[in-house]
Amino acid sequence: MKITNTNYINQTYTSQTTSQGAQQQGNKAAEELSGAAATDSINLSATTRDLQKIEAAAQTPQPERAKLVQNLKEQVQNNTYTVKAEAVAEKIIGSIMDEVG
Numbered sequence: 001m002k003i004t005n006t007n008y009i010n011q012t013y014t015s016q017t018t019s020q021g022a023q024q025q026g027n028k029a030a031e032e033l034s035g036a037a038a039t040d041s042i043n044l045s046a047t048t049r050d051l052q053k054i055e056a057a058a059q060t061p062q063p064e065r066a067k068l069v070q071n072l073k074e075q076v077q078n079n080t081y082t083v084k085a086e087a088v089a090e091k092i093i094g095s096i097m098d099e100v101g
Contacts, residue, residue: 044052075081 072081
């Protein structure tokens, strides 16, 4: 198949690229007139802000927790740490029940 009339295609392509170029030049001119370059901005949802607060709080050292961890380390090193099987089983069953229903 031979395409004989390409004037319409060329005119359409030329008008599109010309209008895009003019739009970009118009944007640059508007920036120059305003005296400042365009800036990016971001708006976070309330949930995201809450998660950031929680993360910051988790990163803050807690003296009570540090004492507990140090005590557990000493018990493990001295071989005096004992695992309470019933407590572990209750936690496992509780987490499974939470997932199921």
